[in-house]
Amino acid sequence: MDPKKSKNSKPRIKVIQKLYSSLMNPETKIDYPKSQFKKFIKDVVTGTLERSELIEETINLHLSNDIKLPKTDKLLKIILYAAIFELMFRHTTSKKVIISEYLLASEHFLEKIQIGYLNAILDKIAKELRKDD
Numbered sequence: 001m002d003p004k005k006s007k008n009s010k011p012r013i014k015v016i017q018k019l020y021s022s023l024m025n026p027e028t029k030i031d032y033p034k035s036q037f038k039k040f041i042k043d044v045v046t047g048t049l050e051r052s053e054l055i056e057e058t059i060n061l062h063l064s065n066d067i068k069l070p071k072t073d074k075l076l077k078i079i080l081y082a083a084i085f086e087l088m089f090r091h092t093t094s095k096k097v098i099i100s101e102y103l104l105a106s107e108h109f110l111e112k113i114q115i116g117y118l119n120a121i122l123d124k125i126a127k128e129l130r131k132d133d
Contacts, residue, residue: 011037012082012105018045019078048085055084062128066121076118083122087129088098095126095133 018030019039032042048055059080060067069077083102087095099122106115126133 010105011040012033012044012101013024013108014041015044015048015082016075016079016105016109019048019082020075022049023074023078031082042080044085044090047089048082051085051089052081055081055088056085058088059125062125064123066124073110073114076114079106079109079118080121084125084129087122087126091130091133095130099123099126 014035014037018032018109021028021031022045030045032038034039056069059067067080072080079102083098086098086114088094090098099119102122103119106118
């Protein structure tokens with residue numbers, strides 16, 4: 001992987017790690033170490049957690065034929081939720097950037113076939129959520 005490309009996906013890797021940690025240890029307080037991306041990471045993690053029901057409704061509305069959430073791998077689900085949160089609430093970042101950054105970050109956690117599936121799902125929902133982008 002090109003180190004220049006992966007540098008931009010690092011905040012999203014942290015987002016995925018924090019969300020996974022929160023899912024596995026719901027009682028533990030999430031800490032955010034000092035970083036140039038601290039605000040971004042904190043915003044996406046807390047926003048994803050606070051709006052998880054809305055994100056789930058959005059997935060069920062637009063992707064009911066494509067994905068069954070109860071049977072979906074936890075890491076894939078976490079990445080999907082975080083990416084959809086950004087697509088829904090962080091309009092300053094283009095949908096292409098969001099999708100490519102999460103696909104790059106997912107290379108650290110998922111198998112190649114899962115990444116292809118994630119790409120297809122994110123592409124489909126991005127077209128629904130951001131028709132003007």
